[in-house]
Amino acid sequence: MNHNRLSVRKTHKLYVGGAFVRSESGRALPARSAAGVHLDNYCRASRKDLRDAVVAARAALPGWSAKSAYLKGQILYRAAEMLESRASAMAEEISRYGGDAAAARAEVAAAIDRLVYFAGWTDKYAQVFGSVNPVASPHFNFTVPEPTGVVVIIAPDAPALAAPVALLASVILSGNTAVIISSETAPLPLLALAEVLATSDLPGGVVNMLSGSRPELVPHAAMHKDVNAIIDASGQAAIQACAEEGAAVNLKRCSRRALSSADWFGEAAENPYWVLDTVEFKTAWHPMGI
């Protein structure tokens, strides 16, 4: 074996509509470890990539939300299986940023556990959060949660894998489709997750991933009228203010996930009430005795 060969550096692509695409802008950035070592390259998404991602998410919405709860759970569980089988590669993707190997393995394990946890909620959240209501007329009256639509998720810088997995799973389990904006300091683990999702029977467009600069992408996401909700986990006050201000354009829902880095590994990241931030409740009156 020739030890002098040039290493083949990967350019991590964006994940839009089930395809691995370069940025429309043609821009790419070097990914660097904490010590400044050039690891790989990744695409820097522009606002037009965001626009394309929202179009893909909107197109995927009718198909994904119509799938049975059971099937959605199966697919999320399948993603956990795929992640498990690639656990060592994913841990390597995290640890080469400079952390220790054991911590990276623990993060992958946490991500897998989150997928399994939220997979279980797909066929349970409607019973838990929905209700049959007592009414003073001969009607069968019930309230059911329905997916809100296209959700933009702003991931925190760390943890680069465990946080986005928990955020994504809690959004798509109810039938929403998502566009996630990656960590700015460590985007590669999330972009590697795209390769897991692409082989998990998750239909293209249900999850779309963009890497790049939050200040560049968030204003357009927040003002985008075809986005129905925003989940901000960036932990940055300026980004949150920008998201909330833009969201006022069409009164889209804007929620925060204010967790510390450590919180993403514990019980705080297994929160079924997160589901409520991206569902709408529909109440139906059905006449009785007919």
Place this chain on the structure above:
Amino acid sequence: MAPDGNLTLAMRAKAMFPLPSSARLAAWREAAPTVDQIMVEERAASFAKRSIKGAAKLAGLQMVVSMMDLTTLEGKDTPGKVAYLCHKAAQPIDPRYDVPSCAAVCVYPNMVRAARRFLGTDSRVHVASVATGFPSGQFPLRTKLEETRRAVSDGADEIDMVIDRGAFVAGEHGKVFDEIAAVKEACGDAHLKVILETAELVTYDNVRAASHLAMEAGADFIKTSTGKVQPAATMPVTLVMLEAIRDYFFATGVRVGMKPAGGIRTAKQSLAYVVMLKETLGDDWLTPDLFRFGASSLLNDVLMQIVKCAEGAYQSADYFSLS
């Protein structure tokens, strides 16, 4: 603009008329220019790579709206739907966005009366009717003419006729020519658009020849497709027809219009067509009198882009009326 070779070929073809005589037609077909498939597809693709931004984009999009034949050609069309379409064509969006009205509404012959009644007699929006056994064209000439006359007397300003593609590919060019000429006569003052249904003509050479035949027979416009056969309008096929129009203009001085129809759904696509039009036929053709888009879902996408230009936020179909 055109290479000299093309010009002489077109002139030679012109000199072989008057039609019809089957021997002359056969000779004309022999002399008709052929199309280089690779080059026409490359060149057509190049028009989609222009970067059009800001004021030029907005002006382009407004022009696209003014060139649009807003179309509904469904078995379930009702006078109510046609009235709705007329309203949308006359006033596509809130006046504050300064968007012009569409060029025409395009409907089935049975709906012409409803469209005319709704638009009145002095509307800027024309009423176009498909005719002559749309979409197949496989009907006797007598019923085609009757259908055309009725659509015109019901109030159609424009007739979109289909040619008999079976006759064309079987080599009966004389029959196709005669039918177009007869329908043109039946149109009276109404403008005639001739639909070639390019997907069924199979080759670019056939498209080029059929374009020339239609123009010679009296077409005011040539149009790609019915929208009922895939692929409908494509950039390369439209380019072939635009070049036929250009050569016909050089040979005769007559300006014939062009209407790509079917499959143009996004604002970006429509701008690429306008670029192709300008770079092939020049500024003279940048008018609804000589260029139309046949479309149903395109209008909303263009309107969404216009509002995006005005307000800065990407738009959602949720906030626009149905096509």
